[in-house]
Amino acid sequence: MTRIWLINPNTTRAMTSTIEACARAVAGAGVQVVGVTSDFGPPSIESHYDEAMSVPGLLAAIRRGEDAGVDGYVIACFGDPGLDAARELAAGPVIGIAEAAMHTASHLGRGFSVVTTLGRTIGRAEELAERYGMSRFCRGFHACEIPVLDLETDPTALKLVTEACREAIEQDGSDAVVLGCAGMADMCAHITEEIGVPVVDGVTAATLTVQSLVTMGLRTSKRGEYAAPPAKVYVEKA
Amino acid sequence: MTRIWLINPNTTRAMTSTIEACARAVAGAGVQVVGVTSDFGPPSIESHYDEAMSVPGLLAAIRRGEDAGVDGYVIACFGDPGLDAARELAAGPVIGIAEAAMHTASHLGRGFSVVTTLGRTIGRAEELAERYGMSRFCRGFHACEIPVLDLETDPTALKLVTEACREAIEQDGSDAVVLGCAGMADMCAHITEEIGVPVVDGVTAATLTVQSLVTMGLRTSKRGEYAAPPAKVYVEKA
Amino acid sequence: MTRIWLINPNTTRAMTSTIEACARAVAGAGVQVVGVTSDFGPPSIESHYDEAMSVPGLLAAIRRGEDAGVDGYVIACFGDPGLDAARELAAGPVIGIAEAAMHTASHLGRGFSVVTTLGRTIGRAEELAERYGMSRFCRGFHACEIPVLDLETDPTALKLVTEACREAIEQDGSDAVVLGCAGMADMCAHITEEIGVPVVDGVTAATLTVQSLVTMGLRTSKRGEYAAPPAKVYVEKA
Amino acid sequence: MTRIWLINPNTTRAMTSTIEACARAVAGAGVQVVGVTSDFGPPSIESHYDEAMSVPGLLAAIRRGEDAGVDGYVIACFGDPGLDAARELAAGPVIGIAEAAMHTASHLGRGFSVVTTLGRTIGRAEELAERYGMSRFCRGFHACEIPVLDLETDPTALKLVTEACREAIEQDGSDAVVLGCAGMADMCAHITEEIGVPVVDGVTAATLTVQSLVTMGLRTSKRGEYAAPPAKVYVEKA
């Protein structure tokens, strides 16, 4: 039995349930995916501040997972918060959803568009695209200006995101779309059908990437940069 | 049942058998992987000329696969020959083994080394790394100067490739190794054990990438560049 | 006497005649340019599939040229098909028309626009621009959506291409235009006159590049990657 | 009176004292520099994990600074932790010491070498060089393998760092050296004298960069990405 933890680094449990369902729908036989909600931190991640403050809760979840012998992890926020630190802590592979989604979309055509929630998060997405070598495939970043938690509650959200995707591929001349928020995972099938090009959701893409790595026995290299961090006594917050 | 064809674009059937076994060892439940040998062309691919001349045979195999309703394809030569043309022909996803191996290795650390057969193929590997956005992860390309078909017959080959991998990570300061030839697929486990860093074989990586794409319902975008090629009457070779 | 073969990698002899005339008009004294039509393959090259399938016919022509002691070759299709393989086979220099046109245009200003036939070929042109180091000069790629063979037969083609060139330089703020198809070679003078900026045709540019290389005694380096390919027995197509 | 806070994002007060002295030695008339030690987190930053865990303490210090009406901030760790989040929180400019050191060194020659503490931090330094556009000036990253806190206590540290700097410029052909740790700030003058090329310490460079920005009335743009983060109720750590 392969065990994958899908960590939602915000504290909103409803969102964890949604993405857990999406991940389970694609996981292979003999693979158990568990959605894990961060114990503390921001209810949604919509700024560099939110992202930075989400990382300790995420890392605490990774520590719990290591104690439990988990095989691999997905970080389910499109900013891929804490990815490097998580790779130091975990023995198995750790994949961010932006990482997985962009790599996946690069297999489907010459270029893709990213459609995300708030425009202020685009800088981070651009930075990740560069880090992963995916800038050459990213033809544009587009924001719907829908707050993350409204994706589930706003009845117009699905339509707005769909239209943003449609405009993005026209404007950018793209072959595919990457959804730029874990909260859009359950919209993926609908949008694909509506706009007629491949639409990539990072939650499922990352789950299958972790599953594949575990199947091949591949894990983060511990040869240098990602070796376990030196043990230290930290000063706790008062 | 998902059907994946693993196309060996050279005409050497023994090599097809070897890589088919490697791919089947990782394929998920409900996934059938079939090794397909090119009907005509070079017995091994060790030059730009060999590579160019392998493409028509490869594309003929893709056409047969389409007639048979195959779900996705792996191109099992590290030069990823004919990838763009294959994507035009196939309805489902097509992945090259250099493509899959490099992407996979990028998830495992800051940088990897590529270890391949002949030095004269390194130019092509560099070009592919750039195309896939993986140059930033590739820290070096190393040749063993073992001809492709000797990998299976030369009793010293395994040791030579293993030592080349060991030297490569030292010299490049790499976290992982990418094996630069389909013919090295069955050496992967041994080398990993010997050198203690993740070693990535493109045959298994590409098989699982195709499997994941099919699971997610993702295929090459047909919106523009990769639409089916315009039908034409070709002049046949006399 | 310097002998240059201008190889048309499609099988349409009328196109060979046109470009041969363009090349002869610029060739120096003592230089004989012969247009050579591919013996088999696609009648025009408008997809990755066409391009891949044109390469064996092109390489057969190079082989014939080597037997005849030809001094250098032009590959007269803007996708520069088979360039690397041709360099392995030929003793003398081999230049693609996209290669020559882009390099030439880079001498004439800060940036140029490429105007080509079908939009689906732009991905390949972008890839070539990157390969040749010319991306920094390419400000845009524009398609007329005129099929290659219609360039000679469609009475509105000249006007449409001219207008596409005019719009391209406006939109991109370019200093010059590169014509993105061998079939546009005979339009070059007219368009230059109409739009008032330098317009570069790759057929003539490549012919003169080969002529210059031969004059200087420069040929493809045979030190490594482009050495003659290893001799092998190929399986012939049944 | 301009007030600059020099935030040490680790919890070791002795280090704060040292760097505060270095910064005060260069600050202009009418500029008050105050060293601020993080209230909680790691005693030194030597891994991605340490760095991630230092950010909440750093951001708490920024919040206190904002309440106190501080004009600008230096983040005094060569990983520039939390820089983006700090820019969202602060009204005035925030500069990291890697950022300031690399920019400064770029004014002094064609290329510089970075000499840092542990090799495992080099990946982060490379990433920062790229982010700041400084990769083209960075000719090499070199580690002394001295833990951060040993810089002050190990009597051989100064000599080891000096020799590492000397070797770095020889090996890289560099014009200058960037010291890759706040804890090396007080070594700068000695090393400069010993090796005869400019040696840049980020603590002083960042202090003067902030001072200059405040003098010019320049602050982080609040137009988009760096606007104050949306207010939210966070779940506190149990």
Add this chain to the structure above:
Amino acid sequence: MTRIWLINPNTTRAMTSTIEACARAVAGAGVQVVGVTSDFGPPSIESHYDEAMSVPGLLAAIRRGEDAGVDGYVIACFGDPGLDAARELAAGPVIGIAEAAMHTASHLGRGFSVVTTLGRTIGRAEELAERYGMSRFCRGFHACEIPVLDLETDPTALKLVTEACREAIEQDGSDAVVLGCAGMADMCAHITEEIGVPVVDGVTAATLTVQSLVTMGLRTSKRGEYAAPPAKVYVEKA
């Protein structure tokens, strides 16, 4: 007493006076800034030709400064003419205003726009952005098409430049503006107020950069490329 020469490489003294005042307004206590007008050359710099012809006069001024023991220099033209040669001649630091402005703007947000005088100078500005590693921050270059010397005399100039800045940030989605001409230095405060994002003037930015370098005891490295040029007998112009 630190002495900085602010060299105007054109021969228009009124412009020197204006920029000297701007620089003096930001210089620290104990820093004397002197505006120096080139003795010969073009009255304004609006072409590559003007720029090239301004360099001998600029270098003559640097020679005079060295005789006078000047501590550092600003080259006050946005083309940063003669920067490398000046660095060879001068013992202290030399900074161009494009260099300083772009570096400074990179500290204030994710991207900036450059607003300059004539469109024909944009090619040079792009080249400088690349040289300094600042291309990744430059989102667009915009010209007002106001000749340099009209900036002071044309009563509509301030309004036109302000509107160009406003449009630039909208069009580019920028966080800040860089003024692309020394002659715009005294417009900076007004434009900042009007458009509500940080506006960077290179004259003040470069003055403070030089001041900071002198404070830190940092000067151009004389280790290799920027060593004093070999002494030679030149042929004088007849």
Add this chain to the structure above:
Amino acid sequence: MTRIWLINPNTTRAMTSTIEACARAVAGAGVQVVGVTSDFGPPSIESHYDEAMSVPGLLAAIRRGEDAGVDGYVIACFGDPGLDAARELAAGPVIGIAEAAMHTASHLGRGFSVVTTLGRTIGRAEELAERYGMSRFCRGFHACEIPVLDLETDPTALKLVTEACREAIEQDGSDAVVLGCAGMADMCAHITEEIGVPVVDGVTAATLTVQSLVTMGLRTSKRGEYAAPPAKVYVEKA
């Protein structure tokens, strides 16, 4: 009759004679190449200062050429001094020898090495390689540390340069060599014979590039950046 001026931007007439002979040896029928020595400036170009000070003399020669109706120009110094300004002044094409040599070498293999005179000029050569898009082909820059004028007088120079070329291709794994100084033009044939890879001399390469451009009727675009510079009254040097 096509007339090409080969401008030596230093004042050493003996060097002009040598390179004129090299250029004439390759020029086509009906092409007259005239070597022109700069009237004033440095006797050789070995620093940024020399280069900057050579430009006015070079531009004066271009002006004389324009009055004489010259068809195109070569700038015969490997720093390509004054290239942009010359393009503004001249109606016909202007090519630098570094530009032509690097482009030419890119046609001959995957990568080349540059072998030049003094190490301090390498920074400039790197900058030019980037400008021309040729960095991806440049695998290394190597200096012989022979002053420019000693190339003709030092009896060991030919041997030293030859050995530097031999070592360069070994060290860099290059396919070809670019000679980094006009003063090496007459060494080209000898070195080629000795080391067995293509060796490119920029003087002949640039002459043939200009000849080709003139043959095709191509000249610098006057649409924007390279339009004739605005006429102005300059202050003459006292």
